[in-house]
Amino acid sequence: MSMVTTYLSWALLVLGGFLCVSGSVGLLRFPDFFTRMHAASVTDTLATGMILVGLMLQAPTWIVFGKLVMILVFVLLTSPTAGHALAKAALHSGLKPLLPGKGGKIDADPRPSAGGV
Amino acid sequence: MESFIHIIILSMLVTTAAAIVRVKDLFAVTMLAGIYGLLSASFFVLMDAHDVAFTEAAVGAGISTLLILTTLSMTGRFEKAAENPKSNYKPALALTLVTVTGALLIYGTQDMPAFGAADAPVQTHVVPRYLNDSATEIDIPNVVASVLASYRGYDTFGEVVVIFTAGIGVLALIMSTVSTAPVALRASMEEHVILRIVSKMLIPLILIFGLYVQFHGEYGPGGGFQAGVIFASAFFLYAMLFGLTAARKVVNSNWVQALAALGVLLYGSVGVLAMINGGNFLDYNFLAQDDVHGQHMGILFVELGVGITVASVMIIIFFTFSTHQQRDGEPD
């Protein structure tokens, strides 16, 4: 049993880590603000959730387990909300999502990339 | 492996700071400063300073970002490039000065003990006494709390007074003379249904977490300073989403101002009580029949005083800034 939970836990941790990295790649590579934000917030929520569940499987005591559950609930509440707030703020301030142009191809980002450090 | 993470976080700190120098958009600068605060908080976790990390995460990434943003909405978003040749803007001179000073400081670090050395002077002076005797003298697990509230309670009293004074200073500088004139509630937040509902779920949790940090501070990382900032941030959230008028109904400004003073007063009166019972100022041993019990009581009340003052001063500062901003109107 413990063998199975350990493997499961590590599988979740590795998968979570991979999703974090892929989210960051998306953040750097996607064409406009909305897709970038989508990449960041969606993968982050899932990745953090997976890492937390992976850690829960290794929790030594029930108190640690409970604390991790609380963190998970907090992340599940806040992370999508933050993404939503960001998208809404962007839309509110007049940033339009990139849509396929008339020729069916996506135009290059007309704006200077936001905070491209 | 751990040192690998150190190096990564420290390099990210340097990168963020360098980006702050170059960026002219002050909104972006503020966000970078928030990232800088969060990065330093994670560095503090690596350095075993969990109490500090807590505080830095709440203050550096949360409250300070919020305050700077509020100020920016009053002063304008962009930094103007000074191209007037007559101005005293001389980046080359500044760069030289900074480089020379930095080189001297780096030369000076050669005499520092290596990182993590157990025999460094910092580790050998008073700290062994705190670590060895705290368990018997004060009998609480968190040594940071016992040093903060008991061994160095006098210092902490001074710090609380400084915070209180800063709150008064902010009030004196920009308190609106009009006594809470009914300002039009910002309509833009009305439509954020999701934000409002989620924050309604979160605010009670944040408040409970603040209380936990306050009263569990003797046993785990936490204490009055952290709890104060966390507690205040719940009110910030409420004020941002439901408008200042609604927030003022929840927390009366006069009450908060009285509470800020009350916290300092509570701290001071614990000290005076010790004097009345025949000890020195803030000598908690005299607060109860036996020493350890007295220490426990003293730390509990002193931390409570700190928490009340910090939370109230943060709320005062935020409310004063936002009231001022609403009165000015937003130069969008």
Place this chain on the structure above:
Amino acid sequence: MEFLGLFNYWVVVVLMMIGFYIVICSNNLIKKLIGLTIFQTSVFIMYISMGKIEGGTAPILAEGVTLYSNPLTHVLILTAIVVGIATTALGLAIVVRIKESYGTVEEDEIHAKDKKA
């Protein structure tokens, strides 16, 4: 951790000098305050790095642990952070007043107005 040696302190010096550069070289008062925050945080990092003992844990007494990091530096920095935000807020309040009196927060424009008056 051995090869880290003085690396932390060098980073502290670099950060401190970046903050110092912003303070003396930027024209905008708010950016100066942000520079001051960077400077301040670099000092925090120095204190906390000095308090770390290799192989130590957080200074919360527990059974079976003998080596703790330095609690004193933690106490000093913990209070300094909260005092720091309070003083920063005071600085920002002064900036707001300057904006109201002079109509600008750029240093050279303030100087120019002072000379005229």
